Amino acid sequence: MAYADSPKYTLLYHPGIPGRAEFIRLAFEATGTPYTDLANSASDGYATVRKACIDPDALSSLGDNPPVFAPPALQVKGEGKGGGDFLISQTSNILSYLGPRLGLAGEDEADKLWVGQVVSTALDLNNEVHDTHHPIAIADYYENQKDEALKKTVDFRKNRLPKFFGYFERMLKWNEKQQGERKREGVYLLGSQLTMADLVVWQVLDGLFFAFPEEMKARTEEFGLLLGDFYGSVKGEKGLKGYLESERRMKYSMGIFRHYPELDRQS
Amino acid sequence: MAYADSPKYTLLYHPGIPGRAEFIRLAFEATGTPYTDLANSASDGYATVRKACIDPDALSSLGDNPPVFAPPALQVKGEGKGGGDFLISQTSNILSYLGPRLGLAGEDEADKLWVGQVVSTALDLNNEVHDTHHPIAIADYYENQKDEALKKTVDFRKNRLPKFFGYFERMLKWNEKQQGERKREGVYLLGSQLTMADLVVWQVLDGLFFAFPEEMKARTEEFGLLLGDFYGSVKGEKGLKGYLESERRMKYSMGIFRHYPELDRQS
Structure with a gap:
């Protein structure tokens, strides 16, 4: 594809795994926003990702953009300081950039910040899931x-999961009360339509269902609003449904969410 | 103090420790912004913090604000949806809110996002420091x-520290190149004046000097630009210097940064 015809947004990440980039993919997919998933779409895509996001000696990234600590990163065509491409990194930072631009940050500044606080909490949970299988050394x-x-x-299953799940359920109940009789088309954490908060929490829940099926089955009775109603409602959202059934949705394997039966709840 | 005369910003956090609230305190102190540090200034302050930020059953927080997962939280007088007080939580979210308002987010949208990505990376490092003494169970x-x-x-000292330090040094070098001959009054990660990025990275470095003095001494030769020039320059910033010498600056003790000699580099 010629540069002029290419989508505005390019996602830079490792190929073949959902990983932390999946939060960003969900935002694009749920809103029907065109994007290039570089490492999964071009044969030399990952070489560019490595140069821009992984080279430990790089003193800049994609032209004059600052160096990147780690993928994911987002390239935005023509939005850079000198008119070149703009590059930002860190998942929560990318999501806060895309939120208002894709209509996923609620209706006003307060919504946007509350979406940010739920997203941030869900990304913390995501990190804790990763640490369950790598508590000592990330690279080992x-x-x-x-x-x-x-x-x-x-400890994670016994103490941390219910703390996070309880918080997300309280958000759902809070929002239900705020919205009152207002028309909604689904079960949302904030406001009357889908936001980044729903997408990020949903993705972590989905990964947890893969990693700890027994634990999640047992928890579903206790947290039915979150793991039943909310999880099912977001999964069925227009835009998301088609993506989740497509080949673009990658399988969990050896990334953040791993299914080791010995770590799951033992019946 | 009467409510009408009280500062616009109130910080809600645990009393007696710097913790994650210290990043927010530094932003207020460095810019001379008045704020109330609730749990450290009122005898019943922590009761309010607990009710607003820690109660695991709360279905709302300070009036109609959504529930909070964990402190720190920031209360902003009169900025709530119905004209009441606004409450937001999650450190990175609070810092991204305050950044532009306190003049700590650079000069334009690109700066703001790059500040956000450095802040986010430094907060990840902060979490990793916490996990060094609590790798298995946070509450144990x-x-x-x-x-x-x-x-x-x-593993943290050997593999993670140099990866983070290398990245921050590359930011300093990148910024030096971008700024060229432009007048600056200190050594900064982004732009020609102090930003949230400098404050957050500085605070993590300062905590690391307390927790791992031997390791940091050994690393200072290798990362002189970061641990010497930058660290010293930010420490001497107008506004910050007075705060750091004041009684408001709390001592590290049993929080994120702990000095266990057995965990430090052994000579």
């Missing part, structure tokens, strides 16, 4: 930290 | 996870 194998992973995961 | 004692903490910290 799971097999070399299995004992610690089991200890960490037992 | 260090003494019950000492073996795992040592393993985690050895």
Whole structure:
């Protein structure tokens, strides 16, 4: 595709895994926004990602943009300081940039900030999930930290999950009360339509269903509003439904969400 | 103090420790912005913090604001939806709200987003520091996870610290190149004056000097631009200098930054 015809947004991430980029993909997909998923669409795409986001010696990134700590990053055509492409990184930062631009940040400044606080909380949970299988060393194998992973995961399932789930349920109840009789087409965390908060919380829940099926089955009775109503409602959102059934939606494997039966709840 | 005369901003956090609220305090102090540090200034202040930010059953917070997952939170007088007080939470979210309002987000939209990505990266490092002494269970004692903490910290000092420090140094070098001959009064990560990025990175470095003095001494040779020039320059910033010497600046103790000699580099 010629540069002039290419989408405005390009996503830079590792190929083949949903990972932290999945939050950004969901925002594009739910709103029908065209984007290029570089490492998954061009044969030399990942070489560009590596140069822009992973090179530990890079003193700049894609022209005059500042260096990037780690992927994901988002390239925005023509929005850079000198008229070139703009590059930003860090998941929460990218989501806060895209939120208002894609209509996923609610209706006013207060909504936008509240969306930000739910997104931030859900990304913290996402990090904690990652740490269940890598509690000691991020760059080492799971097999070399299995004992610690089991200890960490037992605490995570017992203490952390209900704390996060309880908070998200309280948000749903708060919003229900705020909205009152206002027309809504689904179950939302904030306001009367889909926001980034719904997408990010949903994605973490979906990953948890994959990683800890037994634990999540047991928790669904306790947190039915979140794990039943909300989870199902977002999954059926127009725009999202088609994506989730498409080949663009990648399978969980060895990323953040991993299914190790020994870490799941034992019946 | 009568409500009408009280500062616009109130910080809600645990009393007696710098913690995650310190990033917010630094922003107020560096800019000479009046604020109330509720739990540290009123005898019943922490009761309000607990009710607004810690009660696991709260279905709203300070009037009609949504529930809060955990402190810190920021109360802004009269900025709420119905004209009441506005309450937001999550450190990165609060900092992104205050950044432009306190003149700590650079000069334009691109600066603001780049400040956000550096802040976000530094807060990730902050979380990793916390996990060095609590790799298994956040709510359990260090003494019950000492073996795992040592393993985690050895990896952190060896692999993670240099990755973060290298990135911050590359930001400093990138900015130096961008600014060229432009007049600056200090060493900054972005632009020609102090931003939230400088404050947050500085605070994490300062905590690291307390927690791991031997490791930081050894690293200072390698990362002189960051740990020498930048660290010293921000520390001497007008506004910050007085605060750091005041009694308002609390001592590190049993919070995020803890000095356990057995976890530090062994000479």
